[in-house]
Amino acid sequence: MNKKCLIKFGHGENVDLMHYVIFEGEVVVLSKQESKKVDFIKENKKLHVSFDIESKEFDVLDAVIVFDEEYVKKVYNYMIETNNAYFKDGYEGLCVIKLNK
DSSP, X not given: OOGGGEEEEXXXXXXXXXXXXXXXXXXXXXXXXXXXXXXXXXXXXXXXXXXXXXXXXOEEEEEEEEOOHHHHHHHHHHHHHXXXXXXXXXXXXXXXXXXXX
């Protein structure tokens, strides 16, 4: 895993890390479809993120969820190829979160 490809995110009381890559010119993250962050994005169309995982400050970025299986597969394979994957057992049940940086 490439440490520099981690971002910190928050929503409500929850703060955690997630792996990201730049794919086709966009900042993207894989997530389980059934997750609190996906629910938060569905409701708010935004996510609080920091590209400096040591920082206590967050930027509020526009976020879009993509469920298209072919696109999810492409992002999943790219993350595996670049050694920056959190999910390694397939892409079933995953979605892509696109962040407008």
